[in-house]
Amino acid sequence: MSEEISQESRLSTSGKEAAAPARTRFSSRGLIITLTRAAIILGFLLLWELASGRWIEPFLISSPTRIFTSLISGFREGDLFQHSWVTFTEIAIGFPIGAIAGIGLGYAFGRSRLLAEVFEPIIMALNGIPRTALAPLFIVWLGIGLWSKVGVVFLLTFFLNFFNTYSGMRQMDQEYVDLARLMGVKGWKLSFKVIFPAISPYVFTGIRTSIPFAVIGAIVGEFVAATEGIGFFIRMSAGIFRTADVFVGIIVLMIMVIILDKIAEAVERRALRWQAQTEHVQIQG
Amino acid sequence: MADLAHAAQQSRQSQPDFVIKVQNVSKIFHTPSQADLSALTGIELDIRPGEFITVVGPSGCGKSTLLKLIAGFSPPSAGRILFQGDEVRGLNTRVGYVPQESKLFPWLTVEENVGFGLDTRRFSRADRARQVSQFINLAGLAGFEKYYPAQLSGGMGKRASIVRALAYEPPVILMDEPFGPLDAQTRMVLQDELLKIWEQKRQTIIFVTHDLVEAVALADRVVVMTHRPGKVKDVIHVPMARPRNIFEIHRQDGFDEAYGRLWNIFRHELNIGAH
Numbered sequence: 001m002s003e004e005i006s007q008e009s010r011l012s013t014s015g016k017e018a019a020a021p022a023r024t025r026f027s028s029r030g031l032i033i034t035l036t037r038a039a040i041i042l043g044f045l046l047l048w049e050l051a052s053g054r055w056i057e058p059f060l061i062s063s064p065t066r067i068f069t070s071l072i073s074g075f076r077e078g079d080l081f082q083h084s085w086v087t088f089t090e091i092a093i094g095f096p097i098g099a100i101a102g103i104g105l106g107y108a109f110g111r112s113r114l115l116a117e118v119f120e121p122i123i124m125a126l127n128g129i130p131r132t133a134l135a136p137l138f139i140v141w142l143g144i145g146l147w148s149k150v151g152v153v154f155l156l157t158f159f160l161n162f163f164n165t166y167s168g169m170r171q172m173d174q175e176y177v178d179l180a181r182l183m184g185v186k187g188w189k190l191s192f193k194v195i196f197p198a199i200s201p202y203v204f205t206g207i208r209t210s211i212p213f214a215v216i217g218a219i220v221g222e223f224v225a226a227t228e229g230i231g232f233f234i235r236m237s238a239g240i241f242r243t244a245d246v247f248v249g250i251i252v253l254m255i256m257v258i259i260l261d262k263i264a265e266a267v268e269r270r271a272l273r274w275q276a277q278t279e280h281v282q283i284q285g
Numbered sequence: 286m287a288d289l290a291h292a293a294q295q296s297r298q299s300q301p302d303f304v305i306k307v308q309n310v311s312k313i314f315h316t317p318s319q320a321d322l323s324a325l326t327g328i329e330l331d332i333r334p335g336e337f338i339t340v341v342g343p344s345g346c347g348k349s350t351l352l353k354l355i356a357g358f359s360p361p362s363a364g365r366i367l368f369q370g371d372e373v374r375g376l377n378t379r380v381g382y383v384p385q386e387s388k389l390f391p392w393l394t395v396e397e398n399v400g401f402g403l404d405t406r407r408f409s410r411a412d413r414a415r416q417v418s419q420f421i422n423l424a425g426l427a428g429f430e431k432y433y434p435a436q437l438s439g440g441m442g443k444r445a446s447i448v449r450a451l452a453y454e455p456p457v458i459l460m461d462e463p464f465g466p467l468d469a470q471t472r473m474v475l476q477d478e479l480l481k482i483w484e485q486k487r488q489t490i491i492f493v494t495h496d497l498v499e500a501v502a503l504a505d506r507v508v509v510m511t512h513r514p515g516k517v518k519d520v521i522h523v524p525m526a527r528p529r530n531i532f533e534i535h536r537q538d539g540f541d542e543a544y545g546r547l548w549n550i551f552r553h554e555l556n557i558g559a560h
Contacts, residue, residue, distance in 0.1 A: 179382060181376050181378075182382050183381075183405060183453065272392075273433075274392045
């Protein structure tokens with residue numbers, strides 16, 4: 001017994017010793033990767049800058065310097081901040097509602113066989129609709145303001161979260177639930193202490209894959225009909241051949257997606273730290 | 286703690302004879318694709334409080350099904366099971382269950398896993414902490430409280446899984462081949478630990494296994510089941526003294542005799558199973 005434990009701890013110490021040199025090796029390799037990546041990006045930007053006006057018309061591809069100045073001036077003098085804020089608001093409302101509704105329904109389907117049997121074909125059929133095609137309808141229903149975009153964001157977010165959560169519910173190991181119930185856990189405690197943790201990897205996959213789609217939803221809504229927002233800004237800029245501003249809009253969207261994803265990633269890492277095990281503890285010592 | 290011991294004592298007084306009575310229990314599984322499968326038929330079994338019962342039988346004889354019925358995961362097709370005098374209907378939350386694989390909740394630390402069953406029962410914070418650390422120590426997992434199951438070895442996970450079921454002190458623990466997938470040495474170590482813990486706590490244990498040595502080494506009584514549909518073929522008393530030395534169980538008085546009797550009965554079952 002004590003012998004076995006000491007063996008285990010010996011194992012883990014040797015693991016620690018082995019991990020240290022591996023990490024330094026990794027970091028020098030990581031440096032090479034980072035440098036190569038930076039070189040490729042720089043090379044691309046340089047080529048772009050050179051090509052613009054020399055080989056290709058600037059109104060087609062703009063140029064990195066033009067885009068950069070437009071970005072700065074857009075935020076300083078123009079209404080880019082206002083546009084970003086509008087798009088962000090649409091996502092900030094539509095995304096959480098869509099995610100919560102999708103997760104909730106996926107959970108309900110997993111819990112109630114009757115519900116799943118009745119509604120599954122309907123949901124599948126609805127899922128067959130290309131959802132962005134519904135954007136004009138949302139404009140008709142909810143007007144050209146905020147709420148039609150919230151609607152499209154909701155729709156795109158909802159299905160992805162629903163499907164991921166539901167598949168988590170179906171693949172969950174029922175024995176965890178049985179064991180917990182045997183230990184006297186029931187009701188909402190069973191949901192929040194057992195079922196949701198058990199399916200959380202699936203839920204997070206749903207949330208993270210739906211982030212870019214939430215942004216797509218907002219932009220598509222704004223493309224169809226809007227008076228403000230990044231989608232509106234892009235369409236308007238393209239209409240008057242201000243190509244640099246088109247790229248500025250794209251960059252803003254990209255940054256938005258990256259920031260949202262980083263936040264979700266941080267939350268996920270915290271919530272699922274039990275999955276990414278060994279390394280953490282080895283660092284703790 | 287004291288309350289719990291008191292309650293246990295009381296229930297023992299009101300139910301002095303048997304903690305579990307299995308009365309003429311049968312279980313038939315209805316499968317849509319094939320004919321109905323009769324897993325158990327006419328099972329009769331009385332278990333006294335504090336007994337260590339092992340159940341052996343050829344594979345597929347319904348040993349696990351019997352445990353699941355006692356736990357109330359599904360109802361028997363015929364007959365009834367009395368638990369402390371009450372018929373088991375629905376989930377039986379007075380038993381602890383140790384599944385074949387450890388099935389620790391992977392999102393909880395060792396400590397949280399072991400304490401899991403305590404949360405639904407009335408334990409003060411201090412009692413809870415004491416109980417958890419006591420059982421973690423019993424399992425030899427001190428120092429690993431904050432580890433997640435994925436970081437444990439198979440043997441450690443097994444121990445944690447066992448004390449998770451023991452920690453909230455249900456009067457009966459059901460164990461479904463808990464040491465099955467482990468290597469021989471780890472098994473012996475764990476058998477030894479299980480007996481040591483049991484000798485301190487004296488909860489009733491029903492332990493399903495397919496290993497005859499294990500069955501004899503651990504048990505007060507060995508229940509031998511027949512090939513499917515499972516029936517109780519015989520119940521063998523193991524008169525070996527306690528505490529037992531698992532590592533030299535063969536040398537202990539009474540082992541050979543009990544094992545010989547068990548093997549004699551079991552041999553016929555294997556023959557039937559071989560057809």
